[in-house]
Amino acid sequence: MNLEELRRIRERAKERLRLRGGTARVKIVVGMGTSGLAAGARQTLRAIMDELARRGLGDVIVTQTGERGLAAKEPVVEIHEEGRITVYGEVDEALARRLVAEHVVNGRPIQDHVIEVRKVEG
Structure with a gap:
């Protein structure tokens, strides 16, 4: 491992810490419960992550959740922005x-x- 690789690792770690610190502009939550996984939530999550990376969107955090009781509508994705959840x-x-392209x-x-x-309130 050379010095440049160490710098890149440090920058990625700093970016992850920044996102954990609550400075994310948008939070995306993907339902990864049993019905979500059966309906293709893994592929949905992967597509979101790929699109965010392709566009260089470092101010968006992506998390997972379990069942939401919406099995007939899976995969379910929530987009959390200031003041609302869609x-x-x-x-x-x-x-x-x-x-990612249109909403985020x-x-x-x-x-x-x-x-x-x-x-939602602040």
């Missing part, structure tokens, strides 16, 4: 990439896939 259903790989980057929810929008 819940999407039946999110396949193509829709996952669109969510451009701030335009994809209405025909929204299950619920909840207002």
